[in-house]
Amino acid sequence: MPHIRIYIHLVFSTKERYPFLKTPELRAKVWKHIFENARSKGIYIDFINGYAEHCHILLSLGTEQLLSKTVQLIKGESAYWINQNKLCLQKFEWQNDYFAVSISDSNIEKVRNYIANQEEHHKIKTFAEEYDEFISRFELMAKG
Template sequence: MPFIKIYIHIVFSTINRIHYLNTSDLGINVWKHIKDNAAEKGIFLDMINGYSDHCHCLISLGSNQNIEKIVQLLKGESSYWINKNQLTKERFAWQDEYFAVSISESMVQSVRNYIKNQEIHHKKKSFEEEYHEFMEKYDFR
């Protein structure tokens, strides 16, 4: 049996960054559903949270998993579930693009705290600002 610890911080937003998840209860329900769905699919989702227009996940990759497939499963099933249960007034969708960066073991707790405190964080900074910081910090072009 392989022993693997590869942490990935994934961030994805709603289509056109629409604030679909604009109530605390809705966000909590969506994050819980994504976490439960991940567990059912054998995806180790360590931490999940977000804000009204985006989601942060800290996952640990398994030996037979890849980032693209995990993101597809999390986004696809959750948007299907949101629409099936009519949790938003308009048809819900996630944007196609996403961020995914590896996280060293020494930074895992810091990333957990960052994800956990999204509501506090976004009282000071918009997702647009956060997006540009990620682009710069991780040298995405």
């Protein structure tokens, strides 16, 4: 039996970064659903939070899990659930792209705290600024 521990900091936004998830109460409901649904599918989410137009997830991949498939399951099912439950006035969609970086054990707590403090963080910095900072800091580029 393989023993692995691969942590990923995953971030994705709503379609065109529209602030669909306007209230803390709505966000809490969506994050709770994503967390519970992921667990039911064997996806381990360590921590989840976000803001009006994006979501941060600290997750650990299992031995048979591909990042792309895991992201597809999380985003696809949650968008479907949001629309089925009419949680937004218009059709809810996540943007197709996302970014993800691996996290070392020594940085897990730092990433949890960062994700936990999204409400305060985005009083200072917009998601667009945060996004550009991530892309630059981690030298991310699209990989097909």
